[in-house]
Amino acid sequence: MNTPPPTFESRLERFIASPAGPFVAGLVPLLIVVLHLWIAWTKVASDGEPTTGLEWGALAFLAAEVWLPSVWAIAVARRPGTRMLVTGGLLLVSVLVGRILLNSDDNDKGFAVFLIPYAAVPTAAILWIAHAASDARQRVASTRAALTGATAAPIGERAAAFVLDGLLMGIVVTALYKNTMGGSDILRLVAAGGIATAYLAVGYATRGQTLGLAAMGIQIRTTDGTATLSWTRSLLRGLLLTTEVGLSAFAFFLPLLLDLALTAKSGHSAIDRLTGSAAFGSPPSGSEAVPALRNPPTQSAPED
Numbered sequence: 001m002n003t004p005p006p007t008f009e010s011r012l013e014r015f016i017a018s019p020a021g022p023f024v025a026g027l028v029p030l031l032i033v034v035l036h037l038w039i040a041w042t043k044v045a046s047d048g049e050p051t052t053g054l055e056w057g058a059l060a061f062l063a064a065e066v067w068l069p070s071v072w073a074i075a076v077a078r079r080p081g082t083r084m085l086v087t088g089g090l091l092l093v094s095v096l097v098g099r100i101l102l103n104s105d106d107n108d109k110g111f112a113v114f115l116i117p118y119a120a121v122p123t124a125a126i127l128w129i130a131h132a133a134s135d136a137r138q139r140v141a142s143t144r145a146a147l148t149g150a151t152a153a154p155i156g157e158r159a160a161a162f163v164l165d166g167l168l169m170g171i172v173v174t175a176l177y178k179n180t181m182g183g184s185d186i187l188r189l190v191a192a193g194g195i196a197t198a199y200l201a202v203g204y205a206t207r208g209q210t211l212g213l214a215a216m217g218i219q220i221r222t223t224d225g226t227a228t229l230s231w232t233r234s235l236l237r238g239l240l241l242t243t244e245v246g247l248s249a250f251a252f253f254l255p256l257l258l259d260l261a262l263t264a265k266s267g268h269s270a271i272d273r274l275t276g277s278a279a280f281g282s283p284p285s286g287s288e289a290v291p292a293l294r295n296p297p298t299q300s301a302p303e304d
Helices: 008-017 021-025 027-046 058-076 080-103 109-142 155-179 185-206 211-216 231-250 254-266 270-275
Strands: 219-222 277-280
Touching: 008 021, 008 080, 021 027, 021 058, 021 080, 027 058, 027 080, 027 109, 058 080, 058 109, 080 109, 109 155, 109 211, 155 185, 155 211, 155 254, 185 231, 231 254, 231 270, 254 270, 270 277
Parallel strands: none
Antiparallel strands: 219 277
């Protein structure tokens, strides 16, 4: 029986689902922006205006600000259809950016390029949280009868919990800044850090969970998984995380990225190691279960 040849749509789906797919698809918005910039620069040259020679040097900046966020947003999507939808959305945003670069007389029109990462990064975060929440629900269901096999929480779920807690703290800190407009910036920064540290420490010491961790079904416990952290360890962990986030805001997110890479490689972050703690994806043996896993069914005998 002859197999019909694959259609263009099926080939495109297979390619976009491949590991190389996001890297190639991420070139689409980059090429569109570069094309519009080339047209704009050609127009400037034809008008007899001198060029600085720095224009093509901006391509490295564009690769960082356009291509990398686009690749991330596309790669986070798991289904080929979703990846193509994200690619199409970024294509539309890049066309809008290109039209602004060509037609606007504003001297700051170059900042329009930032519209692409401003669209790509939140899209990636939303998809990541959605996938992590789905994984958490599936994991909770599958481990309901196997609480003795505690495992390290997946990095995607930990990142999603971090984003959720960050959004919550962002709302609180924004409200603090609006209500203390006359205060010192240093004092407001210290107050914001203190609130974030206290929020984290109380969550770790009482339930082993912040609101973000609870949403993802994750608990922070001692490395052996037998108990929640002491108040001293909880305070230290909260202070270290708040400090890491604060430093990342002034160091191009480098501390967070390095800690993320360490967590992806070993399952434990630098803060986990410094505080003798670990993030468990399911309640460890002998400990109180998270609310979604309380009163589990009786465990069955293990199979040979």
